Amino acid sequence: MAVLNVNGKSMNFTADPRTPLLWVLREQLGLTGTKYGCGIAQCGSCTVLIDGVATRSCQVPLNSVGNRKVMTIEALAASGTLTKLQEAWVKLDVPQCGYCQSGMVMAATALLAAKPQPTDADIDAAMTNICRCGTYQQVREAIHAAAKA
Amino acid sequence: MTIQTPLGRASLRRRNFLVSAAAVAGGFSLGMRLPVGDGPAHAAQVKELNAWVVIHPDDKVVIRIARSEMGQGTLTGLCQLVAEELECDWKNVTWEYPTPGENLKRNRVWKNFSTGGSRGIRESQQYVREGGAMARQMLIAAAAADWKVPASECTASNSVISHPSGKKTTFGAVAAAAAQLEPPKEVKLKDPKGWKIAGKPVNRLDTVDKVTGKQIYGIDLTLPGMLVATVRACPVIGGKLKSFDAGRVEKMPGVKKVFAIDGNAVIVVADTYWNARTALAALPTEWDVGKLGEVQTETINAMLKEGLTATEAFVGNKVGDARTAIDGAAKKVEATYSFPYQHHVTMEPMNATARYTPEQCEVWCGTQNGEAAMAAASEASGLPVAQCDVHKLLLGGGFGRRGRADYVRQAVLAAKQLPGTPVKLIWSREEDMTHCQYHPTTMCKLTGGLDAQGNLVGLHMRISGQSILASLLPQNLQNGMDPVMFQGLAASGVEAAYGYTVPNLLIDHAMRNPHITAGFWRGVNTNQNAVYMESFMDELAEAAGQDPLAFRLKILKPKWADVLKAAADKAGYGKPLPAGHFHGIAQVMGYGSYVAGVAEVSVSADGMLKIHKITAATNCGHVVNPAQIERQVAGSFAYGLSAALYGEITVKDGAVEQTNFDSYNMLRIDEMPKVETVLVPTHDFWGGVGEPTIAVAAPAVLNAIAKATGKRVRNLPLMHHELKKGA
Ligand code: FES
Ligand code: FES
Numbered sequence: 001m002a003v004l005n006v007n008g009k010s011m012n013f014t015a016d017p018r019t020p021l022l023w024v025l026r027e028q029l030g031l032t033g034t035k036y037g038c039g040i041a042q043c044g045s046c047t048v049l050i051d052g053v054a055t056r057s058c059q060v061p062l063n064s065v066g067n068r069k070v071m072t073i074e075a076l077a078a079s080g081t082l083t084k085l086q087e088a089w090v091k092l093d094v095p096q097c098g099y100c101q102s103g104m105v106m107a108a109t110a111l112l113a114a115k116p117q118p119t120d121a122d123i124d125a126a127m128t129n130i131c132r133c134g135t136y137q138q139v140r141e142a143i144h145a146a147a148k149a
Numbered sequence: 150m151t152i153q154t155p156l157g158r159a160s161l162r163r164r165n166f167l168v169s170a171a172a173v174a175g176g177f178s179l180g181m182r183l184p185v186g187d188g189p190a191h192a193a194q195v196k197e198l199n200a201w202v203v204i205h206p207d208d209k210v211v212i213r214i215a216r217s218e219m220g221q222g223t224l225t226g227l228c229q230l231v232a233e234e235l236e237c238d239w240k241n242v243t244w245e246y247p248t249p250g251e252n253l254k255r256n257r258v259w260k261n262f263s264t265g266g267s268r269g270i271r272e273s274q275q276y277v278r279e280g281g282a283m284a285r286q287m288l289i290a291a292a293a294a295d296w297k298v299p300a301s302e303c304t305a306s307n308s309v310i311s312h313p314s315g316k317k318t319t320f321g322a323v324a325a326a327a328a329q330l331e332p333p334k335e336v337k338l339k340d341p342k343g344w345k346i347a348g349k350p351v352n353r354l355d356t357v358d359k360v361t362g363k364q365i366y367g368i369d370l371t372l373p374g375m376l377v378a379t380v381r382a383c384p385v386i387g388g389k390l391k392s393f394d395a396g397r398v399e400k401m402p403g404v405k406k407v408f409a410i411d412g413n414a415v416i417v418v419a420d421t422y423w424n425a426r427t428a429l430a431a432l433p434t435e436w437d438v439g440k441l442g443e444v445q446t447e448t449i450n451a452m453l454k455e456g457l458t459a460t461e462a463f464v465g466n467k468v469g470d471a472r473t474a475i476d477g478a479a480k481k482v483e484a485t486y487s488f489p490y491q492h493h494v495t496m497e498p499m500n501a502t503a504r505y506t507p508e509q510c511e512v513w514c515g516t517q518n519g520e521a522a523m524a525a526a527s528e529a530s531g532l533p534v535a536q537c538d539v540h541k542l543l544l545g546g547g548f549g550r551r552g553r554a555d556y557v558r559q560a561v562l563a564a565k566q567l568p569g570t571p572v573k574l575i576w577s578r579e580e581d582m583t584h585c586q587y588h589p590t591t592m593c594k595l596t597g598g599l600d601a602q603g604n605l606v607g608l609h610m611r612i613s614g615q616s617i618l619a620s621l622l623p624q625n626l627q628n629g630m631d632p633v634m635f636q637g638l639a640a641s642g643v644e645a646a647y648g649y650t651v652p653n654l655l656i657d658h659a660m661r662n663p664h665i666t667a668g669f670w671r672g673v674n675t676n677q678n679a680v681y682m683e684s685f686m687d688e689l690a691e692a693a694g695q696d697p698l699a700f701r702l703k704i705l706k707p708k709w710a711d712v713l714k715a716a717a718d719k720a721g722y723g724k725p726l727p728a729g730h731f732h733g734i735a736q737v738m739g740y741g742s743y744v745a746g747v748a749e750v751s752v753s754a755d756g757m758l759k760i761h762k763i764t765a766a767t768n769c770g771h772v773v774n775p776a777q778i779e780r781q782v783a784g785s786f787a788y789g790l791s792a793a794l795y796g797e798i799t800v801k802d803g804a805v806e807q808t809n810f811d812s813y814n815m816l817r818i819d820e821m822p823k824v825e826t827v828l829v830p831t832h833d834f835w836g837g838v839g840e841p842t843i844a845v846a847a848p849a850v851l852n853a854i855a856k857a858t859g860k861r862v863r864n865l866p867l868m869h870h871e872l873k874k875g876a
Binding site: 015016019020023026027028030031032033034035036037038039040042043045072073074076077082086089090093094095096097098099100101102105123124125127128129130131132133134135136137138139140 | 219220221222352353355356357358359360361362363364365366368369371377402421422423424427494495496497498543544545546547548575577578776780783784785786787788791809810811815817818819821823824
């Protein structure tokens, strides 16, 4: 039996200790908002926050998480209201296919927590997620808009 | 917060919604069958007004959309068109997908499900608008009958019907009565000039779930009792499975079944994807690839090179006598270009879920063509089409890749091994990267003749390389010729015509088909054709000592010229730029639309390329949603520039060498230029938007690089080229 602290709750489940956190979230815990894109920490679709740090969960073995706090996209609007960042995302209609967007939103959430007024260079450095639909321009605008909101 | 299980209500939102539509449609089941047993409480008996429109007593409008949404915004655009004619309140609009099975049962009332070729809106706009207009007339007729006044005296607006006497009612109040009426035989559609919902930059209908992680894509689907499978097909496309040793992995954690399909692939079914994947990685397999194992990128290139000068070629466009004109010209210009295989790389890897019983086969997946997916399910299951159905989910990217149903076939074959059990088949990114139908590879030799005044008197464009139709749809070849090869180069037509007037012109194609499967890749053959033609136009202009824009405008037909001028004007072409910055231009007609781009780039002393800005102009005739068009145009540059900078699939010993994003790179936010979109609609035709612009991305940048460095890059991708001065 394994235990993880996910979105403020202690979760018990069974899984091989080497299973990547991504697949534990998706398959053992049913949190499918976190996406599989590459499995090799290249695309950022699987980004979650671990103790507030944006982390690519496909390369995090379950047994390395310990009692650190994992936060997924599902936790952001758990109270029923969107976060400031999500509001900006909706207002600027950022997603196209949307598949990369959970990872984008989580990476941007971590960025704004660390740098409430990020510059374009900060965005370039922090937002290394791949979006094949090409939402980059709107992602940048939405981060700036959320910073101002 | 409570953790949502895969069967939790929130994650089932869309499906509950679809099921409510199933219930409301009465008599037939529309949308998904509920994977869990709790139907929504509000599933009242509501009859449709017609195939496109259902209105609930609370005024909620459900618009049915047959085309697939994969990020391109077609779903929202089509809903805008229906809502416009319906005169409903946009706030009341929701949507659902009918299934291809229902389409079949209802004599294809929703017509074409296929979503490709930027056709989603332009090919269905007429009949979906008629659907909206008919529904409006029925609602008005029902209100008028109730009020005992002539229908012609009533008007509808914002979901409210009014009569000059002051009587008012809502759509929801009369919808049930309206549904009993005969549909009108004829409807008059609005003049687009008077549009209130269509033509406006309204937000998409599918945004919120994508920002909260609630959107369920195919890969996220969970059904009760479902197992998860993963597949490894022969690394050499066309090769066979020789042997595999199931016994070595059958006892591994979670593994349920290990088997071969189609004589060319092995599948592991387990309780979870991770367990299936782990077992598959440990499964010993041997392949028989025969002579295909000798194919290398070099051998493919040699095959293409031979075609550049071959005597036999299919003629796609011919005016006068190009060869004689070039021979007699004052100046001759010649250049050879090449374009590699490329991969679509949808962010969501291929996947499909299937449940098979001897009586029925159901599939859940993202697909660009629900009907093709259903046909694949029928073929793979051995059941008649009438006993199959496909429940479409939103796509995590399509780009042409999900028009093919190879992954659906595999999922059904897997499910057939476990009758009654839903099986979700997920491809790893590595499987996805190595088993695509790739953007075809071609080479091109261009020869042009200029007279003493620098006028283009003759042009020969010889394309050599792979045909998509020969690979995927050989039945569509015309006497062996693939007309799709000539996208953007066609002699005439409203789809993809050549814009230059050249007195002596020959465009021909020597078909050379390697074993790698070629397929439709967003933009398709306009992509390389525009690289070849638009780069060479700059080479000709340079040889003629003329400005590339002026050189083009002398020979471009009006609609092509107008859009190029619009882009150039907006970009400030010809005006001073910051030091070290250069402009490059390109234009093409594709997918019924006219597009042009201006790239502003600089190349540093040590050869670093920076694409500062793109200015793009589009004339797509009618504009349904300008905000979505802007996003498609910007996205097209992200897609086209990724390909131009990094996109290259190579072949070693018959197999694709690239396996994941570490060996197949793409553009990220730091390299994304600012894209400014200029819409110059002429409101006299319906053109596509999702694809045409991609084709101008690479040539505009290549032309700007040539200006900046004096170096003409003729072979993509750019990452192989040293742009440093003097290198
Ligand atoms: S799936 Fe983890 S970075 Fe791509
Ligand atoms: S929105 Fe489709 S991959 Fe980013």
